[in-house]
Amino acid sequence: xxxxxxxxxxxxxxxxxxxxxxxxxxxxxxxxxxxxxxxxxxxxxxxxxxxxxxxxxxxxxxxxxxxxxxxxxxxxxxxxxxxxxxxxxxxxxxxxxxxxxxxxxxxxxxxxxxxxxxxxxxxxxxxxxxxxxxxxxxxxxxxxxxxxxxxxxxxxxxxxxxxxxxxxxxxxxxxxxxxxxxxxxxxxxxxxxxxxxxxxxxxxxxxxxxxxxxxxxxxxxxxxxxxxxxxxxxxxxxxxxxxxxxxxxxxxxxxxxxxxxxxxxxxxxxxxxxxxxxxxxxxxxxxxxxxxxxxxxxxxxxxxxxxxxxxxxxxxxxxxxxxxxxxxxxxxxxxxxxxxxxxxxxxxxxxxxxxxxxxxxxxxxxxxxxxxxxxxxxxxxxxxxxxxxxxxxxxxxxxxxxxxxxxxxxxxxxxxxxxxxxxxxxxxxxxxxxxxxxxxxxxxxxxxxxxxxxxxxx
Numbered sequence: 001x002x003x004x005x006x007x008x009x010x011x012x013x014x015x016x017x018x019x020x021x022x023x024x025x026x027x028x029x030x031x032x033x034x035x036x037x038x039x040x041x042x043x044x045x046x047x048x049x050x051x052x053x054x055x056x057x058x059x060x061x062x063x064x065x066x067x068x069x070x071x072x073x074x075x076x077x078x079x080x081x082x083x084x085x086x087x088x089x090x091x092x093x094x095x096x097x098x099x100x101x102x103x104x105x106x107x108x109x110x111x112x113x114x115x116x117x118x119x120x121x122x123x124x125x126x127x128x129x130x131x132x133x134x135x136x137x138x139x140x141x142x143x144x145x146x147x148x149x150x151x152x153x154x155x156x157x158x159x160x161x162x163x164x165x166x167x168x169x170x171x172x173x174x175x176x177x178x179x180x181x182x183x184x185x186x187x188x189x190x191x192x193x194x195x196x197x198x199x200x201x202x203x204x205x206x207x208x209x210x211x212x213x214x215x216x217x218x219x220x221x222x223x224x225x226x227x228x229x230x231x232x233x234x235x236x237x238x239x240x241x242x243x244x245x246x247x248x249x250x251x252x253x254x255x256x257x258x259x260x261x262x263x264x265x266x267x268x269x270x271x272x273x274x275x276x277x278x279x280x281x282x283x284x285x286x287x288x289x290x291x292x293x294x295x296x297x298x299x300x301x302x303x304x305x306x307x308x309x310x311x312x313x314x315x316x317x318x319x320x321x322x323x324x325x326x327x328x329x330x331x332x333x334x335x336x337x338x339x340x341x342x343x344x345x346x347x348x349x350x351x352x353x354x355x356x357x358x359x360x361x362x363x364x365x366x367x368x369x370x371x372x373x374x375x376x377x378x379x380x381x382x383x384x385x386x387x388x389x390x391x392x393x394x395x396x397x398x399x400x401x402x403x404x405x406x407x408x409x410x411x412x413x414x415x416x417x418x419x420x421x422x423x424x425x426x427x428x429x430x431x432x433x434x435x436x437x438x439x440x441x442x443x444x445x446x447x448x449x450x451x452x453x454x455x456x457x458x
Contacts, residue, residue, distance in 0.1 A: 114259040135186040139283040141290055144171065145178045147188070148392045150263065150282075158240050161190060211253035220275065225284040225419050227262065228427045231276040231395045233406060233434065235265045240329070251278065266292055269372070273432040274301070274411025279419070287419035290371065297416040300452055301364040301374055302352075302431075304408035304438055305383040307392050308360050311362075313350040313451060316377040320345045320370050331390050332376045345370040347377045348455035357441040359386070359400070363412075363452035374409065385409050385437075404434040 002387045125246070139147060148160045148169075167175045172190040182188070219226040229236070229247070236246040251262045263285040265277040279285035291297050321335035321340040335342035336458040360383060364374050372391070378384050379391035386392070386399070387407040399405055413428040431439060431446060439446060 056296075065370050066375045073162045130192055131190050133188040133190060135182045135184050135188065137184045138286060139182060140184050141293075142149055142168065142182050144176045144180045144182060144188070147182055148190070150214065156239060194336040208253040211250045215247075215250050215254060220429060221425060223418075225280055226265075226288065227278045227280065228414065228425070229276045229278060230429045231268055231273055231411075233271055233273045233432045236270045237264060237276065240363075247276065247278075265289055266369070268411055269375075269407075269409075271407035272409045272411060273435070275299075275414040275427055276411070277414065277416065284419040288416065291416050291419075295367065295458070297414060298457070299407050299411065300413040300450065301366070302410045302412045303364065303374065303378060304386045304403075304435065305360045305361050305378055306358075306386060306392070306397055308354045309349075309351060309355050309362075309381060309383055313455070314348070314381075316345075316347045316349065316381055318345055318377065318380060319343065320373065320376055322371070332370070332372045334376070334380055343370055344368065345373045345377065346458075347374060348452065349377075349381075350450070350452040350455060352448060353444050354448055354450075355444070359442060361439075361444050363441075363450050365452045365455045366458055400441075403438045408435050408438060410435060 010193055121237045133151065135142075135147070139150075142150070145160050145164055148155065148164075152160075161178055163169055164178045168191045169176045171180065172187055173189075173297055176188075184257055215229070218229040218231065219227055220230050231247060238248045239246050248264055251264075255261045260281060262278045262280050263282070265279050265285055265288045268274065268276055277288060279288050319335045319337055319339065320332045321339055321342040322330040323333050324330035337344075348365045348367070350363050351360050352363050362378070362383070364377075366373055370376075375385055375391045379388075379393070384392040384394060385408055386403065387405050388409075389407075410431060411429060413426070415424050415426045417423065418425050430436070436446075438444075
């Protein structure tokens with residue numbers, strides 16, 4: 001018969017400290033005998049002392065909860081478990097007591113700066129030297145040029161395009177292209193720049209009121225998340241060389257108390273009238289932009305073109321590239337697949353009506369959204385848009401009397417999922433004054449059925 005050796009690990013088996021170390025010190029390490037080093041409470045206290053903080057203030061369990069009972073159940077000796085007092089020395093490992101939620105509830109954070117103050121601070125930093133920006137979650141999917149425009153509203157958009165085109169901008173250490181999309185957490189390195197307006201100009205309440213009233217007069221649809229404007233002919237969407245008055249600048253007059261300024265979601269050419277979508281929040285802007293990229297948005301354009309197409313309804317599929325890659329508003333040319341800067345462009349068209357075999361009312365449904373796509377495609381099929389200074393090149397063609405020499409192109413209708421509900425928002429814009437005059441002169445009925453609605457979506 002064998003017997004179990006005596007248990008030497010308990011308190012009775014410990015030897016009293018010798019004279020080599022003072023009382024309360026461990027012979028193995030010379031540390032105070034404060035219990036096992038693996039205790040989570042000891043680790044928290046040591047970390048607090050190393051930081052120089054008040055250990056009591058950062059106590060993760062709290063004094064009130066330090067009297068929690070040891071695990072229930074009979075001990076090996078059959079005796080009832082003994083509760084330890086709060087001040088009892090911790091000479092054995094115990095189960096950490098439950099935390100006190102009230103003791104570790106964080107204080108309410110102090111109110112941070114408004115978005116206007118954040119933008120002003122960012123602009124001031126930009127003027128001083130190189131800085132690195134981190135993409136926030138609500139900026140996911142933004143183009144790199146739109147990202148910089150939102151972060152630095154005092155920086156001209158043409159300057160933004162210039163620094164991106166020259167490779168002065170880095171995203172995660174790599175050169176960025178203007179149409180690159182950003183994801184949360186990406187690092188954007190901005191070079192040292194000198195702003196045209198280093199200090200914010202004094203605000204003119206009367207001018208802002210006039211701008212706000214003008215923008216509100218253009219609203220075709222509005223809710224808490226988005227607006228759809230009826231952009232007039234001749235008003236630029238964004239600023240550029242010599243462009244002072246534009247939609248993006250006018251939207252500043254609608255900035256809310258929290259500094260949130262309505263944001264552009266897409267663009268229209270300066271001389272193209274019609275539906276222009278504006279988001280009221282960053283989240284709505286990101287969601288609407290995704291709808292455009294995924295081609296969930298449906299757009300219909302009306303145009304007055306020279307001549308009458310032999311094929312009443314058709315499809316135009318080409319590759320388009322800029323004639324001058326460094327010019328943001330350069331003329332587009334029909335290119336070949338694989339050419340530098342060439343992008344595929346697809347448009348469906350249908351003839352709604354015609355006048356004297358000389359003019360046609362064409363309706364377009366663009367599938368892609370390339371620069372000057374409809375104007376270039378109309379010229380490509382031999383029926384350029386009336387009043388187009390870039391693409392109209394029909395020889396010996398005279399403008400009929402009573403028709404103004406202005407671009408006859410209207411963003412007539414747009415259907416897009418709502419950024420919050422997902423339900424379709426369907427809005428149509430009226431003819432601008434110069435196109436309404438032409439329609440009346442030619443006897444076109446704007447209420448006539450538009451066959452482009454039946455065109456394919458891709």
